[in-house]
Amino acid sequence: MESAAAMTSVNSKSEPIAPWWHTLLVVVPIAIGSIASWYExxxxxxxxxxxxxRLSSYFTVLLEEWFVVLLIWLALKRRGISIGSLVSGHWQTLGAFFRDLGLAVGFLVIAVPLIGGLMLLFLHFFGGNANSALTDITPKTALELVVWLGMSATAGFCEELIFRGYLTRQFSAWTGSLVFAVILQGIVFGLAHGYYHQGMVIIMVQGWLLGLLACWRKSLRPGMLGHGLQDAIGGVVAFLSRSA
Incomplete structure (x- = not known):
């Protein structure tokens, strides 16, 4: 049985969570971080x-993302809305958790090869080297791996809440269209990953896929699990490949 919070899921509301200036406050630190990552x-x-x-960069990301979530929480609190209203409740049974976990794994099975293939095609025709950026940021020591896993969990929760939750809700309310909202949040999601340079276009596609998953399930939970797992597995594989 779905929780009451599911009735207030991201695509069931027509009113914005916060005024436009609050959304600007949310986007500014994301933009600053992305511009910095472009140059870094x-x-x-x-x-x-x-x-x-690398540890310094991990802690920087953790601080940035939780700061943005704090801004969103303050806006929600002012309106008397819970974080769970954006996530769409919580797991009431172990079966519900495994159902969402299965959806997350299924999503990754489809999305990861698709995004990887699109990235290779894009870089082949337009140039660039996404692997170089990823090699530089992935963990090389056991401590870095532990912090990376924490950062992956943070990315799964915070980025889904920010982009598929808060921004989708805002864009949907302002445009009157959930379709436009999913498109816009995906664009912002891609632009937030400056270290990919031209490859940000492909990250937009991933943002759209995650947006579609959230709309289909009327919940951020599968996307949070999938996003966190993707980042975590990527870091573990990179770490083990260096250790081999």
């Missing part, structure tokens, strides 16, 4: 003292 050719990095370059 890696994750945004505050160059924190006493830690490695």
């Amino acid at each position: 050719r890696g994750l945004p990095n505050a160059h924190l003292p006493g830690v490695s370059y």
Whole structure:
């Protein structure tokens, strides 16, 4: 049985969560981080003292994403809306969790080869090297791997809440169209990944696919699991391939 919060899922509301200026506040740190990552050719990095370059970038991403979620939470609290209303409730049974996990794995089975193939085609015709950027940011030590896994879980929760939850809700309310909302949030999602350079266009496609998954399931939960798993597995595979 679905929870009551599911009745307030991301695509069932017609009113914006917050005024336009709040959305600007949400987008600005994302834009700054993406621009910084474009120039850094890696994750945004505050160059924190006493830690490695990669750990510093991981902590920078963690701070940025949780700061944006804090901004969203404050807006929701002001309206008397819970975070669960964007996520669409919580798992009430173990079976519900495994159902969403199965959907997440199924999504990855389809999306990962598709996105990978599109990325290869795009880079072949337009140039660039996404693998170089990914090689630079993936973990090389056990400590970096642990923090990477935490960052992956954060990306799964925070980015889905931000893009497929908050921004989709805002764009849907402003345009009166869920289709336009999914398209717009995917564009912003792609632009938020500056370290891919031209490959940001393909990340937009991933954002659209995740948006369609959220609309189909009327929940962010499968996307959160899939997004987090994709990032986590990518980091583990990169780490093990270096250790081999």
